[in-house]
Amino acid sequence: MITLEPMEREKYFSYLHVTEIKKKRDQRRLSRRKEAIQRRRENFELVNLGVCLNEDVGPQYGLWMNSLFPRVFSDLKKHSTNNNLLTASLFGQKLAFDFSFQKYMNMRELDSLCSQLKIIQRINMKADYPFDLWFTNYEHGSYYDQRLRRLIPDLDKSFINFHSKQLIDLFPKENLVYLSPDADTVLWNYDHDAVYVIGCIVDTTVHVPLTYNKSKGKNIKCVRLPIDECLEWYDGSKDLPLNQVVDILRHVKDTNNWRKAMKHVASRKWNKVKKEEHILQNIEALKKDFLIS
Numbered sequence: 283m284i285t286l287e288p289m290e291r292e293k294y295f296s297y298l299h300v301t302e303i304k305k306k307r308d309q310r311r312l313s314r315r316k317e318a319i320q321r322r323r324e325n326f327e328l329v330n331l332g333v334c335l336n337e338d339v340g341p342q343y344g345l346w347m348n349s350l351f352p353r354v355f356s357d358l359k360k361h362s363t364n365n366n367l368l369t370a371s372l373f374g375q376k377l378a379f380d381f382s383f384q385k386y387m388n389m390r391e392l393d394s395l396c397s398q399l400k401i402i403q404r405i406n407m408k409a410d411y412p413f414d415l416w417f418t419n420y421e422h423g424s425y426y427d428q429r430l431r432r433l434i435p436d437l438d439k440s441f442i443n444f445h446s447k448q449l450i451d452l453f454p455k456e457n458l459v460y461l462s463p464d465a466d467t468v469l470w471n472y473d474h475d476a477v478y479v480i481g482c483i484v485d486t487t488v489h490v491p492l493t494y495n496k497s498k499g500k501n502i503k504c505v506r507l508p509i510d511e512c513l514e515w516y517d518g519s520k521d522l523p524l525n526q527v528v529d530i531l532r533h534v535k536d537t538n539n540w541r542k543a544m545k546h547v548a549s550r551k552w553n554k555v556k557k558e559e560h561i562l563q564n565i566e567a568l569k570k571d572f573l574i575s
């Protein structure tokens with residue numbers, strides 16, 4: 283120590299100081315955690331016995347407070363969510379996402395796409411009857427893959443099917459239905475056996491009918507959501523964010539009610555939902571021109 287230069291000695295002391303503080307902080311954290319575990323252990327038996335729903339102070343857990351409502355632990359909630367997702371992956375309707383449009387997006391748009399996909403994963407996870415999600419044309423290790431993994435840490439446990447293959451290699455062509463805001467045909471009769479396909483595109487700068495062109499090129503059915511038919515629309519783009527499209531599809535799948543489903547479109551974009559008879563008139567007009575699916 284004596285041989286050290288004054289500057290080096292100062293550095294060495296500051297290093298000792300910092301490590302000492304870290305050590306003490308870790309010790310404090312450890313003892314706090316131990317106390318919490320101890321407390322939880324002491325309360326465990328009481329807490330586990332039952333719950334009394336007291337209107338003034340909320341639920342009270344304890345001895346002899348048994349009722350019909352046992353406490354739902356977070357583990358149980360997770361288990362039931364996983365159960366729903368597992369059932370969906372075996373018997374649920376497939377909903378596909380086409381990731382082949384990456385080259386048309388800049389970094390900001392890709393980031394926005396990933397945020398929307400994160401919302402979709404959460405919506406689907408919480409649904410009573412979730413979709414079986416398929417990410418097709420998916421490039422592992424790509425920018426969006428890394429970004430998604432950062433946003434959804436347990437992506438691999440989310441029951442999403444990842445495939446680098448194209449849609450037509452995965453599903454029969456006659457079952458596929460592309461969703462595109464540029465389609466001529468309107469989706470009205472929701473088909474529970476179809477595999478609806480959503481284009482993974484966020485095009486805030488230039489609007490190109492990418493999904494429409496792709497579906498025409500591959501000879502796949504293409505439909506749009508009945509926005510004009512159901513909503514009094516303000517002036518604005520009818521390209522909806524992916525999460526709103528999934529919300530609408532989920533609602534229609536479960537209730538077959540387009541009027542209510544279309545309320546998932548951001549309310550700043552429309553004035554009001556059209557009356558039932560108005561909507562039916564619109565649909566009849568479409569039927570005459572064979573523009574309905």
Ligand SMILES: C[S@@+](CC[C@H](N)C(=O)[O-])C[C@H]1O[C@@H](n2cnc3c(N)ncnc32)[C@H](O)[C@@H]1O
Nearest residue numbers: 461462463480481490491492493506507521522
């Ligand atoms: C932001 S939009 C991208 C629009 C893009 N220009 C295209 O060619 O699809 C993202 C995706 O959500 C779906 N989508 C958005 N609005 C829709 C609408 N009004 N009708 C049907 N699908 C829609 C489509 O699958 C679309 O690819």
